[in-house]
Structures are given as C-alpha cells and as structure tokens.
Amino acid sequence: MRARLIPVNPAVGAELHHPHRPHPVIWTAGRAARRQQSGERPATAVWTEQQLAAFLTDLAQDSLYAAWWLAALRGLRRGELAGLRWTDVDLQSSELTVAQQRVHADVQVVVGPWKGSASCRVVALERETVRVLIRHRERQEELSATAGDRRQDSGYVFTTADGAPPRPDHLTGRFRRLVAASGLPPIRLHDLRHGAATLALAAHTYLKVVQAMLGHASIVLTADTYVSALPEVAHEAARETARLVLNAASALGRQLGS
Template identity: 45%
Template sequence: MIPRLGEIPLQRITARLLVDLYEDLLKTGSRTRGPLSAKSVRNIHGMIHQALGDAVRWGRLARSPADQATPPRRRPVEMKTWRAEELGTFLGHVREDRLSAAWLLLATTGMRRGELLGLRWEDVDLEAGRAAIRRTWIVVDGHAEASTPKTAKGRRTVPLAAETVAALKAHRVSQLEERVALGPGYQDSGLVFCREDGAPLHPDSLSQAFERRTAAAGLPRIRLHDVRHSYATVALRAGIPAKVVSEILGHANIGITLDTYSHVIPTMAEEAAATVAALILPSAASE
C-alpha cells in the first residue's frame, strides 16, 4: 500500500480517496496479483483503519477518514452441491486415483481443502477411526503455507467411516512404496497427502485435479469446497442432527450451519412432520 498512500500527507487522506482506492484494487489490483477479491480489499481496509486510528490517538489527525470509508461487501458465492448419488459416482470414478483416499475423506467428513492437506499421520488414529484437525494449509500471494484453524471449534476430531479408514490404510502403503522408490530424494513431511516426492501439495493443485476428474466423470461442475457443502446437505437430509453436522464441519456455532444450509431445513421439517404423523396416527386409529 505504500506506493498508493505513502506519498500522501495524512491530512489529505479522505474517505473518498480510500473508497476510490478500494474500487481500483477491485478492478486492477496490483501488478503481480491482478484484481483483488472483496475479502482482500476488506483486509486492506482493516489495516488502514488501524493505522489511521493510531494517528488519531497520537494526535496526528483529528478523526480517521477510514471511519467514513465503506469497504466493499463480500459477494456471496453461489453454492452448488451434488446429490448423494453424484458423490457416489465421483468416488467410483476416482477409485483407482492416487488421491482416491483424499477424495473419499473429503466426501465423508466435509473437511476443508486446507485441513485435508494439513493432516499428518500423527493426527490420524486408524484403529480408533478418528482424525484430529490441528493445522491447515492456506494460500497467501499464490504461495501455500501452514496455518492453524481460525476458531477453537476448527480444532476438532472427526470420525472416520470404516471405508475411509480402509482407504487411508491402502494409501499409507502406497505412500511408503513411493518413499522407498525415491530413496534419499524423498521429503519426509509426515503429511498424509503430499506429492510423490513427499513435498506438500499446493491447495490450488488439488482444486485443479478435482476439476479435471469432475469433467472426466461427466458430473455437474462444482468447486472443491462444494464437496463440503454436498456432505452437509446429504447429512442433514439423512436426518443427522444439525448440531452434530456443525461439530463435524468445525463451524464456530450451530447458527452458521443453520444459516448456510437453510435451504435444507424446510424439506427436513416436512419429512419430520410426515414421520411423526406416521408414528402417531396408526396408534390413534387403533384406539
């Protein structure tokens, strides 16, 4: 931000100037990264707001122009999901894939992309059928780096289905074979899912691999993150309590789950009414 604001005296920075800056970042961005997302611009606004707030506290400004500058709102991304049958079709298509266990883990736990790539073998208890989410891989300026879950609920332990455990065991054997084949050149990162040489797998590479396999399977195009939404939708429609789904997904609170998947709730309510009626009416009719 120094090239944009660094040469402007504090007293000449106005709310209008900041809003124009935000709009320019949305349209053209930087030379290296291109247009920025609304989320990135909001982060920049946060840093500017803090800096100008400090200037007010230090007596350099009477008031902060950032207080009147409205950052761009985050545009909601349309959620697209697969039905249970489509998830099954995809998993059948990638059964022989090197990352078949990764696809299965995503589909059966709703795990985030970064959480999957942050998993280490020490986090996975194959005997108990559980995986502990302790770290995540994020993309910053195009580069992948390790981080920690954003909330306390993000640090969680998720249950693994028997089929997923079996797939992970087979994946571990294959990974050990790759390690032996490469010898000293293998990078022992301890990651469950990595490249053939053991190095961390870039999150964007996983997303691109998913796109290719989705197209090859002839399925409706969705984002990799939409597999998480698909899991949640299938689970809720199957009658899994929203509280349980929320805990598995690592949402900060159940309200996020209910808001995100509100489109599923009406159908669940109708099914609940029919189920309760079926339980009550036969007994009432027999009296």
C-alpha cells in the same frame, strides 16, 4: 475516543452491507437438465448421494482418492487436507485431529492461521474411512520403497510424486479436471464440504454434531449456509407430516379429503 482526542466516532454513521451467503443447491435431474439447456450453474451446488457415489467409484485408483473422500464425507477444507499429517491420524481410535492448515500467502504456501478456534477439532471416522486411509498409507509406503532417496518423507498424508505436501491450489485444479472428465454436473472442491453437511443431516445426524464436524463456531452458519435438503429427505418429511395428520383424523374416526 477513549483517549479523548476526538469527540465523535466518524464510523458511527457508516452503513454496512450484509454479505449474501449463497445457499447450496442440489443437482437434481431437473436442474442438471436445465443446465444443459441454459449453461447456467448455481454459485454453490451439491451432488446427490448417487452422483457422489458415481464420482468416487470411478476414482477408486486415484492417488488423491482419500482426500476427495475426506472432503466429501467428513467435510475437511482444502487447506486442512493439504496440512493433514499422519501424526494427526489415529486409525486405532478411528479419529483424526485437524491441527493445522496450509494456505497461500502471496506466492508461498505456509501453515496458516485458523478461521476460528472451532476449526481445530477432532473428527470421528467410521470403518470405511479408516479402510480408505489404511489403503492410502499402504500405497504411499509402496511408492516410498520404490522411489528410495528420490522421494522425501514429509510426514503428510497427501503428497506429490516426490513426497512433498501438495499446494492447496493443486488440489483445486486436480479436482476441477476430475469433475470435468466425469461428466457429472459441475461442483467446486469446497462444495464437497457443503455436501458432507447435507449428507450428514440426511443420515439423521444432530445439527450440533455436524457443526463440530465442520469446525464452525456458530450453529447458525452450519444451518443457514452449509445444509441443503436432499430431495428424498424433503419428500419423506412431507409424507411423515401428512401421516401425522391422517393418523390423528383416523383416531377421531374421521376421514380427511374426498
């Protein structure tokens, strides 16, 4: 149309279907019990903090424990975990930089493009996460010293037995098997990212901070897709709301209800 080769844009009348974004569902005891009966599971599910703690506690000796930890508490994507290098990690400053991701391109794994400019970000780390990464690095150095020339020094934080960075689908398959063996309600590896947002909000983190942690360009995506309310948080909100009204009635010298 700009070149005036056609008088009308044929795409003007097209009707686009808005994709449905599944909202994360918390695996409460009731939902887990219903799943045992029906076998159904939500498209996107999130563990409670107790379920996550049980999973991580049982996997303390797993070689990829630090990867599951970063996904669950800092919200890193699968490709970001596979692409994380030690040069991106600053344990002295307690932060890491998500500078690249490794993704599948047909049958190959390549350093791929970002989903958006906000994906390249600095992620703050707290004391326990730093400790987890230090311990992971020590184990990696022990393996390198034992294997000698048989193990390459790729510089990646997470590696296979020969020192090479893992394929993203290897992380997915490994996580799926660990979840199945744990006996916990099923979730996907990407669901840990949803859970990280939910836990951060439960810890009274500002939504804007959660958006930056996840690398979202829009806060609407963070709020609408990645955040669910943990049951205890929702109940606390209900209690605090009622308390406001009850305190106001008390200040007026009146009593609500019977």
